[in-house]
Amino acid sequence: MEAGHDFLKALATVLLVAAVTTVLFQRLRQPVVLGYMIAGMVIGPYVPIPLVADPDIIHTLSELGVILLMFSLGLEFSLHKLVEVGPAAGITAVVQSSLMLCLGFEVARLFGWTTREAMFTGAIVAISSTTIIAKAFEEQRIGGSLREIVVGVLIVEDLIAILLMAALTAIGSGGAVSVRELGVTSLHLAIFLAALIVVGILVVPRAIRAIIAMNRPETTLVASIGLCFGVSLLARSFGYSVALGAFISGSLVAESGEQHAIEGLIRPVRDLFAAIFFVSVGMMLDPSILVDHWRAILVLTFIVIVGKVLGVGFGAFLTGHGVQTSIGAGLSLAQIGEFSFIIAGLGISLDATRNFLYPIAIAVSAITTLTTPWLIRAAKPVASFVDHKLPQPLQTFAALYGSWIDRLRSGSANKADRTAGTMIRKLLKQLVVDALLLGAVIVAAYVARPRIVKIEIERLGLPWEFANSIALAFSVLCALPFCIGIARVARRLGILLADLAFPGTATPEGLDLAAAPRRALIVTLQLACVLLVGIPLVTFTQPLLPGFQGALILLIALVLLGIMFWKTTTNLEGHVRAGAEIVAEALTAGTVTTDPGAEDARKKLDQLRSGLGTPVTVIVEGGSPADGHSLAELDLRGLTGATVLAISREDHAIVPSAKELLRQGDVLVVAGSREAVHAAKVLLEGAHGSPRERG
Template identity: 30%
Template sequence: MLMAASAPPLLTELAILLVAGTLIAFLSSRFGVLPIVGFLIAGVVIGPGGVGLIGDIDLVDQSADIGVMLLLFTLGIEFSLDRVRRLASLFLGGGAIQVVLTTGIVTAIVAAFGVDWRTSIFTGLLVSLSSTAIVLKVLAERRATTSPMGNMSVALLIFQDLAIVAMVLFVPLLSRQTTGLADVGVALAKAVGIIVAVVFVARTLVPAILRLLARHQSTEVFLLTILAICFGTAYVTSLLDVSISLGAFLAGLMVSESRVAARALGEVMPLQILFSATFFVSIGMLVDARFLASNLPLVIGLALGVVAVKLFATAVAGVLLRQPRAVVVSSAMVLAQIGEFSFVLERAGEEVGLMPAGLQDGTDAFISVAVLLMALGPYSVRFGESLAARFETGDSDDWRDRPLDRSALEPDPGEHEPLRDHAVVNGFGPRARRIVAALELANVPHTVVSMDPAAQQWAAATGRTVVAGDVSRQFIADRAGLRDARVALAVDSPPFAVEQFARVAREHNPEIAVLAWAADSADAADLERDGLVDHVVAERQAALDALIAHALGHFEVPEPDSEAVTHAVLHDDDSEDDRPSP
């Protein structure tokens, strides 16, 4: 029976999508093309407008929706309520200016060609939205999400994602449908009510639940709880006729208020990568390759027009809010494309008889322009950064350097400059605490990585920073700076955990020195046998003494200073428990 059973439709479609998408993305990367662009190209090739490998696009679209949800969920975790509050002037003022101005300019241009004013406004709304998925992906890869340019870009994107709720409700009005302004007001009131409820829950219930789960240190239960918060909140918002994407973003904000936000982000990131790839491939599948080939001059012309309008509108928003020239230029380039939520709005317009620009092939033209600009999006970010660097050197102390809300442009207080040539201490047991104390006394830069809630409490009480999560997760390893570290220490873990940590450290940084503690000489010999660990100690007092000396020696701390630090840290060592912690 098992041999005769056929594969479920979703498995078939996803298997084709992932295999073809991975192969084409790999080939694209060999020619220097960014992965996002490769996924879009893969969608064009395997979609109905290409060779037609995918038959049921609806199933793929459902997976793509999950990708958008997880993308906005991770954005919410990284943002936090405090950061949203600091960016209020940017996303309310700047977002409104950018959306209204873009919509107005496009409406005027389309109407000038004799198109009905309702269709013209609809087209303007489509163009006003930028790609949250593209921008966040590129900013995250360049570690620029919390930079001044990232702050302004993401603030405007948040406004656009909120505005899509009103836009979808407004579209039937343009086609003389029955929806009235009262319905729009009710929907907006629902959205406000949901936001208020989320703020309350985020400040009270969610942090307590996550702290309780973190004490048990069960990765499976923790991940399921995080996903339950994401999908549960999105489902509740959908019941209230509010965007599931907005619900996912609000769920992320709830998690961001917990001390284990970084760990949550690390756990969710692999799923986000998987479903985000599905999303980009699904967008590419919408393109009709034959239409694009036969109307290439028209598509390029429309794309250039869209870029010009969005550059102007975003720049005006930045100037009116008195942002630095470098931030204005780079943000304008980042947002100069059409977003994924424009496809949602386009489908809503199609249901009531509205076509982009009133063209007979308006939908195909719109999709082709949008995907073309999405494919160029990652390169526009790079170009924007280079332009910003030129403007930055020419900025003087004038109004451009005095934004209305300077705090909105400053990096998130929770973010720190990445360390280099530092020590990474994995875990926070009794020996790790002494290692950290020794590193602090010797002024050696270091990072602590731990899933232990006690480490988070210690960090909060003392003003220090602990990266909460499993260092085997790529995101957590990046936060800890393993790639640029000089020494990695695992001193409170059983042998199998030490070996896993050593492998992760070597994968990120082959030159790193790995130091460890073992319960006995047999375990120490096993760890050193394969060369994963450079030095293992396996005694009590003498072991920790030697381990501190080895660690400080890698940072060229003079021997007299090293001895003084060791004595200061270990003078009461006998009172501590030396048992390995989980």
């Protein structure tokens, strides 16, 4: 009886204090998750307020919150949805997560934490918060391409988080970070997951559809939650996290196609126990630990904001999103949340980390939760500032690159024959195989090098330094062929994709009219391939290599490619200036549309235009916001991502500077991705008449 009274008292305390804080934070227009964590501090044992809930009872209830929260996330994830978000979100998520894992690991190592704690730290800062972003986007009514890329990245990040939790479970369960033990444990985990998914995919979707057909909501609710807890218990019995089991059960239910009906039923129950979970997180926040580790909190907060903005922004830009969308996505995802708490709690439960890491994760999450709405609002001015500070060649490249990726996605790429598609898949497989083999060589060198050095010392009598240098040189020689292979495959892939983006741009005399854009695209795609392979590889081998050897090698490769990239963008700038004048003059004279005898000139012009992103022309009408204003005042490129290549005015063409004043009757040659050009037309239209467009 006494136990039941204690349970009721703890539950009442939690829910009453949480109710007060959630109402208060709703009025203040702040994230309610932060209010729940403050409620936890109020009723926790570390703050001298006479409202203390039983930590053991709250911890048990919070486990239910974790399970239901992960089940809900699993409902949002299915195989077909992963296909829908496309490679753009996948590439962006991989770049961002790998970069944050690497940065988090190095920061922890600089603070002198153990290797395991460094691994958990990297995972804690790698995953953004779905809950916080969803709430912020709802309040600020964010939509369009920014919402699509952010939601896509979050879906892939959720999958990465599950893989990280599985890997960290394997790492945290052993007595030492051993490659052999990690491999054996990971193999057991893979077998368990494969068996669970295969059996589940055969049984669960059919069972859920049969239960839904009964049209009894309470039966559906009880069966769904029962399945969730059953799979969670199964995962726990095999020594894995209950969160992993809950996520898998949600994914299996999602395959039935009835996830929306189930999600509506479990949402009230999930929200209740999720609130208790976040309150329990706040209860573990010890102010004395925060004071002792304030430097780590500030550094990790800085790393989360800056690292995610750079990682997401760069990844989104490489996949064809403009500067504004890419920076907006980076600023939106610059926080950590529920997965970070779960990963930090996993470290404590496995006895792989000390207790200080959990409060640090909470503090970093609280700070970044507060900054997220402000960062989202700052997206447009930050994007405009970045655009203004970029050198002119990079401004031109940024405006045109999105249009090239558009052509690969829908235009020329769709007309390519099957041979090109087969070759692309073959090159991607080669890239993955070379990367895996390179990682295997690095691991093998890490394991075998001490033995090789010992043999050299004992049998050849060599000094340790010399023997170690020989072993290191041998390891480098073994890895070199795979590094060269990755570079070659990346170049071949870049050339093939560039041919698809700029088809038929050679004249009968053999002159390539899109040579400069082609070279810029090839180098950019090479850079993207090196990043996609290099950052995860460095992250994977980081615990095995002393110091910053892997990161240094990757940095050298990026510097070399960066020099090549700068040269190609400089050449592109000259190409664009010359080509823009020709396009403007031709369009002004009506060469493209009115002269039926200029077939050769028309073909040559079409070939030239392909490298300029297939520009369109917009006539400045009277009353347009552009009339009488300079391009700098309009901030057309900073706000839309499109660029004005040239202006046709009366009987001559102008290559404009930022200070060029626009006049009524000017014909603007606007280039960029389809989305950027459309946004530019809307900006030029304003509240007045629509600007006339010519092809």
